[in-house]
Amino acid sequence: MTTKAIACGRTAWRSLHYFAKRKKCQPIVYRCFWCSIRQSQKTEERIGDGRITHFGFETISEAQKEKKVGAVFSSVASSYDTMNDLMSLGIHRIWKDHFVRSLNPGSTSGKGWNILDVAGGTGDIAFRMLDHATQVNGDHSTKVTIADINPDMLAEGKKRALASKYADTGRLHFVLGNAESMPSMPSDSVDLYTVAFGIRNFTNKDAALREAFRVLRPGGVFACLEFSHVNSTLFNAVYKRWSFGAIPLIGQLVAGDRDSYQYLVESIERFPAQEEFRAMIGDAGFLVPGLGYENLSGGIASIHRGIKPL
Ligand SMILES: C[S@@+](CC[C@H](N)C(=O)[O-])C[C@H]1O[C@@H](n2cnc3c(N)ncnc32)[C@H](O)[C@@H]1O
Incomplete structure (x- = not known):
């Protein structure tokens, strides 16, 4: 059993909730979106002798x-x-253009x-x-080295x-490898380290940040484009409705794969908010200039930067 699935407590309001069938949980239950988040935040289990994480x-x-992310x-x-085009209505292109231009x-x-470019996927x-x-x-x-853990994305x-x-x-x-440990990349060798929509999938994000710090030359820049957290309550409600309602459905209709796209939206929800991620970058040793991040489209995505001290 992977996680304790609980019935949504707000039974009377069920019809108003967004339900998701948690196929991989035992016993199988329906949980509304908000209760799923609350339950996943409360879970403190250890599984076997291993440390836990979230998928x-x-x-x-x-x-x-790693295996499950690889399968996705x-x-x-x-x-x-x-x-990407369907899910973001093409907006990911604007974010990526802006990221690179900046x-x-x-x-x-x-x-x-x-x-x-780590987790560089299709380039x-x-x-x-x-x-x-x-x-x-x-x-x-x-020159750009594209590193990715997944041979199919690299292909x-x-x-x-x-x-x-x-x-x-x-x-x-092209380099096949895990961002958390890149022995083929020499220390202090990289001018610019980028990771776009990749880091939220890593098992150990702190290890990946430390590895980014190692490979960058002093003065080199770490830059991350990632989904983030929307501040406006109203906009957030609309955005959640779209992401949890439409994206898995589009995944099912277009790619015949609902589960992978359900994972993608859940992984966005679990990724640390802007301030927390900024602190993680600082903890890895980077200098974080100014606010440290730039929100895009109201915080749906954000760009974080850190500089390796001279
Ligand atoms: C959503 S895609 C992003 C691809 C590309 N950067 C883009 O912006 O379109 C996430 C990528 O992260 C890669 N990835 C996941 N975990 C990784 C890890 N631990 N190390 C390196 N790459 C990883 C996946 O294989 C996938 O190609």
Whole structure:
């Protein structure tokens, strides 16, 4: 059994609640969205001898998480880009463009940047980085290494790279690996470390932040684009309705995979809010400039930054 599933306490209000069938819980029950969150926050179980973590709203052992996240991204890899467009109504493209523009990758001095895009998946950020460095800064030397734990996502990225103008330029590299430990990446070697919509899936986010700190050169920048938390109560209610109501349904209709998309929305809900994540970045050793984050679309997503001290 993975987590104690409880019946929603607000029985009288059931018809007003959004119910989700928790297929993987025993016994099978229906829980409303709000009660699911409350229960998952209260759970303090240990499973076997292992430490616990979360897979969406499910409580599982850390040992299980990597496998389950791997299964999600293997399942969504071939439909990943289409689904991103449908789920975000195309807005993820605007966020990614803004993310890259705000980092202004590439140098005008001719010495290209060494960029590491972790959880780089199908290469959405990497291609934008190279486009920006080349077109805006006239920099043809900047290189991007795409690291991802999932071979199926990397395979999609490689396919796109082969069809792009960067095929055979030596400016794109693909590395299969876990963000929490990247022994193939030398310390103090990276100018810019990016992670977009990846870190909420990591089992040990603190370990990944420490690894980012290790690989960055002093003065190097850590930048994270991730789903975050909406501040406005009214907007939050509308947004939750959309994400928990529509996204799993779109996943089912378009990709034939409701469960993976249910996980994606649950993992967003569980990800730390802006201030908490900012503190985690600071705890890893980074200097966090100013507020430390920029909200996008009212906080649906946010960009966090940290600088490795000189
Ligand atoms: C939602 S996709 C984001 C892909 C891409 N960055 C984008 O913005 O479109 C999340 C990616 O994180 C990867 N991932 C999950 N856990 C990881 C880990 N521990 N280390 C490296 N990559 C991981 C998944 O395989 C997947 O490709």
